[in-house]
Amino acid sequence: MRAYFVKRVLQGVVAIVGALLIVFVAQRLSGDPVALMLPMDAGEAEFAAMREALGLDKPLPAQFGIFMVNAVQGDFGDSYQWQAPAMTLLLERLPATLELALAGLVFALLLAVPLGVVSSVHRGGLVDRAAKVFAMLGQAVPGFWIGLLLILFVAVELQWLPAFGRGGLSNLVLPAIALGWYPVAAMTRTLRSSMLDILDSDYVRMERAIGLPERWIVWRYALRNAMVPLVTMIGVYFANMLGGAFVIEVVFAWPGIGRAVVDAVFARDFPVVQAGVVLAALVFVAVNLIVDLSYGLIDPRIRHAKA
Amino acid sequence: MLRVQDLKTHLFLKRGVLKAVDGVSFELAAGKTLGLIGESGSGKTMTGLSLLGLPPKPAGRIVGGTVSLDGRELIGLDEKTLADEVRGRQIAMISQDPMTSLNPVFTVGAQVAAPIRAHGLGGDSRRDAAHLAVEELQHVRVPAARQRARDYPHQFSGGMRQRVVAAMAIACRPRLLIADEPTSALDVTIQVQLMDLIERIQAETDAGLLFITHDLGIAARVCHRIAVMYAGRIVEAATAEQLYAEPRHPYTQGLLASVPRLGRRDKRLISIPGNPPDPLALPSGCAFHPRCPHATERCRVEAPPTVMAGDDQVACWLHA
Ligand SMILES: Nc1ncnc2c1ncn2[C@@H]1O[C@H](COP(=O)(O)OP(=O)(O)O)[C@@H](O)[C@H]1O
Numbered sequence: 001m002r003a004y005f006v007k008r009v010l011q012g013v014v015a016i017v018g019a020l021l022i023v024f025v026a027q028r029l030s031g032d033p034v035a036l037m038l039p040m041d042a043g044e045a046e047f048a049a050m051r052e053a054l055g056l057d058k059p060l061p062a063q064f065g066i067f068m069v070n071a072v073q074g075d076f077g078d079s080y081q082w083q084a085p086a087m088t089l090l091l092e093r094l095p096a097t098l099e100l101a102l103a104g105l106v107f108a109l110l111l112a113v114p115l116g117v118v119s120s121v122h123r124g125g126l127v128d129r130a131a132k133v134f135a136m137l138g139q140a141v142p143g144f145w146i147g148l149l150l151i152l153f154v155a156v157e158l159q160w161l162p163a164f165g166r167g168g169l170s171n172l173v174l175p176a177i178a179l180g181w182y183p184v185a186a187m188t189r190t191l192r193s194s195m196l197d198i199l200d201s202d203y204v205r206m207e208r209a210i211g212l213p214e215r216w217i218v219w220r221y222a223l224r225n226a227m228v229p230l231v232t233m234i235g236v237y238f239a240n241m242l243g244g245a246f247v248i249e250v251v252f253a254w255p256g257i258g259r260a261v262v263d264a265v266f267a268r269d270f271p272v273v274q275a276g277v278v279l280a281a282l283v284f285v286a287v288n289l290i291v292d293l294s295y296g297l298i299d300p301r302i303r304h305a306k307a
Numbered sequence: 308m309l310r311v312q313d314l315k316t317h318l319f320l321k322r323g324v325l326k327a328v329d330g331v332s333f334e335l336a337a338g339k340t341l342g343l344i345g346e347s348g349s350g351k352t353m354t355g356l357s358l359l360g361l362p363p364k365p366a367g368r369i370v371g372g373t374v375s376l377d378g379r380e381l382i383g384l385d386e387k388t389l390a391d392e393v394r395g396r397q398i399a400m401i402s403q404d405p406m407t408s409l410n411p412v413f414t415v416g417a418q419v420a421a422p423i424r425a426h427g428l429g430g431d432s433r434r435d436a437a438h439l440a441v442e443e444l445q446h447v448r449v450p451a452a453r454q455r456a457r458d459y460p461h462q463f464s465g466g467m468r469q470r471v472v473a474a475m476a477i478a479c480r481p482r483l484l485i486a487d488e489p490t491s492a493l494d495v496t497i498q499v500q501l502m503d504l505i506e507r508i509q510a511e512t513d514a515g516l517l518f519i520t521h522d523l524g525i526a527a528r529v530c531h532r533i534a535v536m537y538a539g540r541i542v543e544a545a546t547a548e549q550l551y552a553e554p555r556h557p558y559t560q561g562l563l564a565s566v567p568r569l570g571r572r573d574k575r576l577i578s579i580p581g582n583p584p585d586p587l588a589l590p591s592g593c594a595f596h597p598r599c600p601h602a603t604e605r606c607r608v609e610a611p612p613t614v615m616a617g618d619d620q621v622a623c624w625l626h627a
Pocket residue numbers: 318320325327345346347348349350351352353354363366586
């Protein structure tokens with residue numbers, strides 16, 4: 001397990017270095033940043049001075065070296081818009097994005113776990129069939145559309161919950177539903193099919209043969225077995241929610257990273273965009289490491305496996 | 308103690324109705340061992356599962372017969388009563404494959420404690436049940452039981468896992484123990500140890516033992532009586548001595564002829580010609596007739612009745 005974990009950490013480092021390289025190359029390909037930073041009527045001398053200040057007059061390998069040294073320290077330069085370090089700007093918004101993604105995940109699980117379990121136990125029953133229809137609808141309707149509908153009905157029409165911004169729990173509900181909407185269908189189906197396999201297994205037959213209550217067998221035992229494949233999905237979708245929350249963040253005016261990066265793209269605020277890309281890679285790697293660790297918690301065979 | 312009459316368990320499959328158990332009757336007294344033998348697919352496991360009220364879902368259904376244990380009729384009891392009062396409590400089963408019969412993500416201690424807690428025998432606390440579980444593991448001679456209770460199934464060998472399964476089965480001292488080919492997945496030396504263990508447990512608890520096997524050698528060693536199954540029916544049942552000395556049914560005769568005798572110079576396996584029948588399209592009349600050297604026209608048309616000779620039973624026109 002430990003060797004395996006070290007290997008996964010190293011893989012994560014490689015992935016992040018890859019992201020940095022892409023950011024660096026993209027930056028050099030996207031034209032002269034100095035032109036954006038200086039006023040339209042700036043003279044040749046001012047350009048040269050700026051280039052020198054930014055280190056752009058040095059050969060490419062040296063530039064990459066400087067870029068890497070800065071990047072490791074989290075320094076991607078100052079935002080053109082806000083005149084503050086880009087990474088700091090984003091890190092300030094990280095809690096908002098994490099909060100939203102976690103809430104989305106909780107919403108998805110609150111729906112998917114009971115639906116998946118009940119559909120597998122009463123296969124072909126009412127819940128199973130309803131969940132299938134629901135899943136089809138869910139996959140067909142994008143999250144931002146659900147978000148807009150929620151704003152329209154729940155916030156504007158019924159005025160039950162606020163439509164915009166971040167604050168208390170009431171602000172969190174609607175964007176969490178919009179964000180957590182999409183993975184519900186896939187999670188339900190995954191859980192249902194692994195539960196079906198498990199409920200048909202020899203060890204569940206044994207658990208029945210010694211007279212354990214069906215309630216224990218399903219909710220205490222089989223569900224834990226079924227969590228192993230589900231955790232993979234949770235990791236993937238959580239990472240996607242973190243990275244893909246920007247649409248929902250824009251719709252709900254949520255002050256998260258996604259919205260900041262979208263704003264930065266429109267403003268051609270490259271340092272913020274770059275910091276955003278690298279931060280996304282970091283988060284992705286971190287989520288995957290947590291997923292790897294939690295396998296071991298759920299399944300002792302993985303914990304004890306020699307890498 | 309146990310009385311099974313005309314038990315029928317059918318599987319309703321897409322391709323048709325599979326009569327896995329089709330009119331099985333036998334009796335078993337406390338402390339005695341009944342062997343259930345027959346080729347793979349003859350319905351032995353399904354018979355055992357039916358006693359527990361656990362035919363495979365969703366296809367399997369017990370469609371007829373009675374099972375009475377200590378005077379109580381079990382067929383027709385609802386699921387909750389079966390789980391609370393019968394399974395694990397009065398009847399328990401040691402299953403065929405120790406490698407897949409334990410839940411991989413729980414410690415063996417927790418798994419042995421589960422039936423104790425479910426049947427309310429562990430006192431009030433989780434700790435008492437865990438303590439009893441360790442005792443049960445010691446009972447089945449798992450070395451260093453206290454430490455090993457905290458280990459997971461994958462950390463045990465096949466033989467040790469089967470002991471854990473046995474501990475789960477006997478934890479609540481059932482009246483009837485069903486052992487479904489408990490040794491078929493194990494090495495010979497481990498087989499002998501496990502058989503000794505099962506016999507010892509049976510002697511201690513005075514339980515009836517239904518011993519399912521296709522190994523005639525082991526059956527001869529441990530069983531008082533033996534019932535031979537073919538295509539979902541018992542074709543012959545007799546005391547072990549009677550059955551080995553004077554098999555009445557042509558199928559039993561064929562089986563015995565195919566047992567390799569240790570120490571004999573001629574070790575060639577004389578097996579019964581032909582293949583086991585397609586369970587979805589059983590031959591007419593006596594299901595054994597396509598493979599039977601004594602088959603007559605009548606055997607092809609009409610199924611033989613089960614005839615009692617004292618306590619013994621046989622279903623063959625030669626003995627009708
Ligand atoms: N879950 C199942 N679904 C369909 N057929 C089954 C199932 N389990 C057993 N069978 C069939 O029922 C018959 C009896 O099986 P079984 O009782 O397991 O035989 P044995 O234990 O004597 O080898 C076989 O023909 C087998 O193929």
